[in-house]
Amino acid sequence: MSVELRTLVTKVRCKNAGPFWLTVDIFCGTPQAYARVVRGLHTARIATAFDVEACTIKRFDIAELNVVKFSLPRPTVQGAKNDRDMHGASWAALVGEIPI
Structure with a gap:
């Protein structure tokens, strides 16, 4: 059964990484939540949400911190x-709101 990402994690944060890039940080809080997010949140889903090509997204799974991070081009320049x-x-x- 899928649930919205925000119900599984401690925090979802998006911010600028310069005028041309965004960073999405997903703080999972627990190793269990982290494992579910890593398995269930595909880079292609983030690409669809932001209307960018999946090949332009950089993904970082940081198990030591229970964090999943994406860096991607902004849909429009800041x-x-x-x-x-x-x-x-x-x-x-x-x-x-992305289902996991």
Whole structure:
């Protein structure tokens, strides 16, 4: 049975990694939650949510910290006329809704 990612983890955080990149940090809290997220959250799902190509995403599974991290190109350049989130933070809510 799938549940929303945010119900499994301690925190989902998104932020800028410069004007062209975003970073998504998923703090799992426990080794059990971490294992489920690593198994169930595919990079392609993040690509779909952000409307970017999966091959442009860098994924880091950090078992020692129970953290899964993604770095990806921003859908729009920070500060561009059509940028709706200057800090990249609102994407965390979208990621939190992904079923695992």
